[in-house]
Amino acid sequence: MEVFVQQLINGLTLGSIYGLIAIGYTMVFGIIGMVNFSHGDVFMVSAFTGLICILMLTTVLGMSSIFLILVITLVVAMIFTGLVSWTIERVAYRPLRGSFRLAPMISAIGMSIFLSNFVQVTQGPRNKPIPPMVTDVFVIMERDGYQVTLAYKQVIIMAVTAGLLLVFWWLVQKTPLGRAQRACEQDRKMAALLGVNVDRTISLTFVIGAALAAVAGVMFLMYYGVVNFADGFVPGVKAFTAAVLGGIGSLPGAVLGGLLIGLIETFWSAYFSIEYKDVAAFSILVVVLIFMPQGLLGRPEVEKV
Amino acid sequence: MASADPVDATNPDAVKRTDLAQVPPARRPARREKSVVERAVSEALASGLLTFFVLLPLVGFHATESGTGSLVLDYRFGLVAVFALMVTAGRLVLNLTVWRGDGPRRSAARVPPKSVAEAEAVASPWPRLGAVASALVKPVFFGLAIAYPLIAVTLVGGLGPSRYWIDIGIYILTYVMLGWGLNIVVGLAGLLDLGYVAFYAVGAYTFALLSTSVPINDFLAGHLGEGFWTAWSFWVCLPVSGILAAFWGVILGFPVLRLRGDYLAIVTLAFGEIIRLVLINWVSLTNGGAGIASIPAISFFGIPFSSGEGGFAHMFGLPFDSMHRMIFLYFVILGLAALTALVTVRLRKMPVGRAWEALREDEIACRSLGINTTLTKLTAFAIGAMFGGFAGAFFAVRIRFVSPESFTFMESAVILAIVVLGGMGSQMGVAAAAILLIGGMEMLRNLSFLKNEWLFGPNFDPTLYRMLIFGFAMVAVMVWRPRGLVANRMPTIFLKQRKSVSGSLVKEGHG
Secondary structure, eight states: OHHHHHHHHHHHHHHHHHHHHHHHHHHHHHHHOOOOTTHHHHHHHHHHHHHHHHHIIIIISOOOOHHHHHHHHHHHHHHHHHHHHHHHIIIIIGGGTTSOTHHHHHHHHHHHHHHHHHHHHHHOSSOEEOOOOOOOEEEEEEETTEEEEEEHHHHHHHHHHHHHHHHHHHHHHHSHHHHHHHHHHHOHHHHHHTTOOHHHHHHHHHHHHHHHHHHHHHHHHHHHSEEOTTTTHHHHHHHHHHHHHHOTTOHHHHHHHHHHHHHHHHHHHHHSOSTTHHHHHHHHHHHHHHHOTTTTTOOOOOOOO | OOOOSSOOTTOHHHHHHHHHHHSOGGGSOTTHHHHHHHHHHHHHHHHHHHHHHHHIIIIIEEEEEOTTSSEEEEEOHHHHHHHHHHHHHHHHHHHHTTTTTSOHHHHHSOOOOSSHHHHHHHHOSSHHHHHHHHHHHHHHHHHHHHHHHHHHHHHHTSTGGGHHHHHHHHHHHHHHHHHHHHHIIIIISOOOOSOTHHHHHHHHHHHHHHHTOHHHHHHHHHHHOTTHHHHHHHHHHHHHHHHHHHHHHHHHHHHHTTOOHHHHHHHHHHHHHHHHHHHHHOHHHHOGGGOBOOOOOOEETTEEOOSSTTSHHHHTTOOOOTHHHHHHHHHHHHHHHHHHHHHHHHHHTSHHHHHHHHHHHOHHHHHHTTOOHHHHHHHHHHHHHHHHHHHHHHHHHHHSOBOGGGGOHHHHHHHHHHHHHHOTTOHHHHHHHHIIIIIHHHHGGGOGGGGSTTTTOTTOOGGGGHHHHHHHHHHHHHHHOTTOSSOEEOOSSOSSSOOOEEGGGOOOOOO
16 A cells, blocks of 8 residues: 555656647647657657756855746756747748648757757766755655655655646647647648638647746656656656647647556566566557547547548 | 648648649749848757757756765856857758748648559659669679678788678678568568567577587587587587577567557566566576676688688688688678578568568558458568577677677667668668668778867767767658658559559558
């Protein structure tokens, strides 16, 4: 029971991070029907941006308030990552819009290779550790010496995720931008004819996705305390799995899928074997796609002639 | 999606352009020339500024380990400024020359040609010359490939020094073969496979495990003589590797056949990763991440390339040279690649090949015409996988060591990039792309002149930039030629008149 609760907490934390990344995949897929392969690496870039920002604030400016550091880092990482993603969309994907389907995908794979190697070249291939930031824990259960703990940083991660999702939900449902986005998702040509600036909407979709990935990146950095240039690929694929599991194109689905993947991964590691946890995640992806291609909350794909 | 109607609303620029074209030239604003310059300057400044901010966090700051192990920051703002200035200048020059009065967006959002005839006119301005050239390309290419070791040895002077060049030749040909194998799946059948490296791994591990297996060796030593298995293992295992890989192709292909396009891509990617992770973790069989070493070397159909009595050199009365083995390896991979090409060309003319191409163009039409799509897809998967398996066995016998490190997603991405950059379905295009990408990547290893202190200084390591440039080149080629290097193709079957079809009229990759 204690192990179960502990793993539940860990899984939800991990799942929050996956869910935040998954939203970027699902939004981009919804609006232009493309699997944005470089999104995982954008996440990694954001973690590095967060690392630089934290170092800047602590070692150079000598700031000590954890709360301020986190808020500033989040904002800085969101802005810069959004900028990077905007540039990527502009340079690598927009010229290929309207081309055949594989073209943007190959371009995205190239971009993914470029980004991870760019970080390797500029920041070096080693793991980059930061000093632990939030170390306090609550003990919520204790029996026979086994403590179930809830770390402050886990609380922060879940709270920030939940808050952001609310903001994001409001953005998509209530604002003109969200309306434009949903319109483009349904029919880009019609939206353009009705005066929606399609290019700008798509760019903003990429920026929003990247900003959420940036939050995930900073959270990842804070949670594990270390980041590496190769850290983009596996979380990227898992977040994509989450997006597919929840039903690609569906925003609540992405979050739900993220949480499920996080839970499955932690429970698998705890009860079966830690070596095969990635195999478990990938197998779920395969099984879901084969038996339930529309995902948990997605709309079934209608085949049009 | 790229419809040919005049008001292509997905490209607002296209609308703008048609409007502009209707304005008579005299009525355009007189100060147009100046505004072009103004726009060029402002756009260049904007790009420069953007570059500065994009590069600021990761290039401007560098987190380095201090003596105590914690990270400290270095600053490289000068570098960021240099890059920003370079981008500004480059954009300015481009805006004033190539993109003059016609932004990059507009030139990219080209409306596709309306008809096949028009496409043909666009595609080949000199049809005669094109036909002659395309008829010559294949024999010339093949002749060059056969003569390559001779050319390399003659030019470099001697067997020994040519080792590097032969090695590159083998390396490139391996990728040509892999590209041709994947081309069957992606280019012909239109099934996007991102896990092709799994079959490469199956082939390599099949050969590695069988050839180093002690029971098989003992059993055959008892029946066919000592050393039989060492000498013949490659030739026995090559078909076994291909068959096993094809078998895996069917196993993996079967459940995913209902999926389309991107979903198929992701599932194949997942399969590729699963196989790699199993190879890492199933230590008792595969020796895990440490890999399998001491795989027997290739033999000249049973005659080992050894220096002593009974070796290749001795049998043929040649002075012993370790390069004989390399050159033989070169011809083996050339033969395997040629086999792949030949089989593909022949299959395209058979019902199954035609079914593949029909499937690629329109799955629903295919099904309505009574083609068994399941069987068609499975054959494509299996045959593509079989060639991947052959290439894998060859890889294992060349390196004589296999480990999961060699079968990462990156390999799949590189092979897929070769197929797509080459122009899907085009054999020569795939070969050209393999030479360009793999050869180019190898050439990037030898940029030691950049270490000159006038350029980047001795601390500069050009190999670090290899994959960086590779990724960049992938994006650049895609943006420049989304249809690949060879974008036109001859239909294999036609009514009355053979026409070259522009790539932009074909919608493949629809899985």
